Amino acid sequence: MNPSLSLETIRKTEGIKRLEKHVKTLIQHDKKSAAAHLNDESLTYSTLYILSSTIRENGLNKYLSDRNKVALAIQQDILAKERTPSAPFPYSICDLPQFVQSVLRWMVETGSADQLNARYRLVIDRSAGLLTTIYQDPTDIPLVSELLFKRNDDHHSTHYLTCAYFSSRNFSSLLPIGEKLQSPSQKQVAFASELLHFISGLEDSTDRYAYFRAWYEENLPYLCPNENNYEMTAELSPYVVDHYAKYKEQRTTQSSERHEDLTFQTLSENLKVNLADFSYKLRRNSREEWKEWMRQPLDAQIRLIEEVQDDHHRR
Amino acid sequence: MIIIGGSQKKKEEIMNAGLQSPLEQTILTVMYDSHFNYSFRTFDALFFEVRFRVAIIDSSRELYYSGVQFADFYRSRCNPMFWKLFPDGAFQLKMGVPASEAILDIYRNGRQYAFECATAMIIILYRATIKMVPPEQFNRLFANIRLWGWKFDQDLQIVHNVPPDYLPGDIRYVKNPDVNPLTPEWQGENVVDLGDGTFFGHGLGFRSLEGMIEALALRRRPGATRMPYLMVPATRPGFSYLYQFTLPRSEENRRIILFDESLKRSTLSVEDYETNQSEWIKNYITVRFPIP
Structure with a gap:
């Protein structure tokens, strides 16, 4: 046994069984020294997970670093049938949430590459869900997006992770998915297209990535979180374009409540889309012309759209 | 109101033509009292929808008493004699197994199965379809069933929209917007309207709407501010589409x-x-x- 070898190296070169045996030998020799190996900065969460029962059985917890203690407590909480209050940690109530976030990020960052088993995947997916749902830190979005695509690549369930991902209610969460439209992997492109299915016209476009970028730029100020749910329909539409806001050039809020005037509300979906798109293009072209058009009654506005479209078709 | 073959029919006329149970009559009354025109080509087509709705309700009750358990997609399980369990928690019908037998096995050997509430709804719809469509037609239509949430077989022709009226046998959704992220399987509950003021939800059993809301509220995150609520859309199978498969093949x-x-x-x-x-x-x- 070479005690100077890192636990990561032993796991990678000799496998899980050998790693467990190595740690048990270290514990028999000197618990503190064994803990020092576990507390190594370069340790991954997957290795900690593999050794968690050895740690528990040998009473090693008290020698662990705070990162490892918190990670094992999170793991225990996620896998428990009934969750219970956790033991106090040496942090103030204001510092603890920040520390927990950093540990969750470490767990997902260093643990995503390994699959191990369904319980392990559950811990990783739930930890990612806590990051996006509770902490909602935009810097965690790319990390969770990578995990989402990895799960799909490996044919594992993406259901809860997709819901958690969009629970961030951050429209920029669409960007890492859009980037995957350029992936050399057909499976990733197909999954990205499935997640972005609510973007009308994307499926049929010749350059999906360019289409997505143009759509994102055009509609970002008018996006709203959608109420529907993955468990209610086969496809999730996390965000929708607020056509009224786009038509009137109003910025939307993060609230799912949308306000429309009564006349606009009664129009067909198609007409709402046409009005919103025309309004957007006109004001980009000429703000003066747009103001003039907006001053006209609705039926005159619709007439002008029809004339322009008719003219366009003739040409 | 109810239109049959292009003309409006009286309630008594329809009742006398063959609808008897109180639940069938409740469904008929909602249709009859509605401002919406419920149009059917024949009496048989109307009776098919009404009886299908009753079959959905019966299949919900039978599912509850079959002993099946609630599980998220990580812990789904099924009888390997009939289904192959996929890593994403989906059940794929095994080659050579008649789909009707595989669905009935869920009801016969419920303890071998565990799945989520959306999958339960699809199973209920398949079970109800078996009650309404001859087995040989069912096995032909659904020869390659995969059970996983709402990723349904197209041949159920599921409709998901805001209906003119809510009818017994409708599937509704109670959303839990502030669900605890550690238990995302409780982000909402698909429920069957049982027509007596109660609903069936897999995992929560039979409850009033308030009971469903209360149960989901217990699964919210600490500090939650939003209560669970019943969403407006309803989900139904394509009754008129499935009706054609009740007829003998030569006539079809x-x-x-x-x-x-x-x-x-x-x-x-x-x-x-x-x-x-x-x-x-x-x-x-x-x-x-x-x-x-």
């Missing part, structure tokens, strides 16, 4: 296919078509004869 081959304005497909016997041809042509965009 002689049917006319109609498409309405929303391109929804339905069928009609040649005899019915010929007696009122001008009316059908006026009301439907396309009338197409099937390939013999």
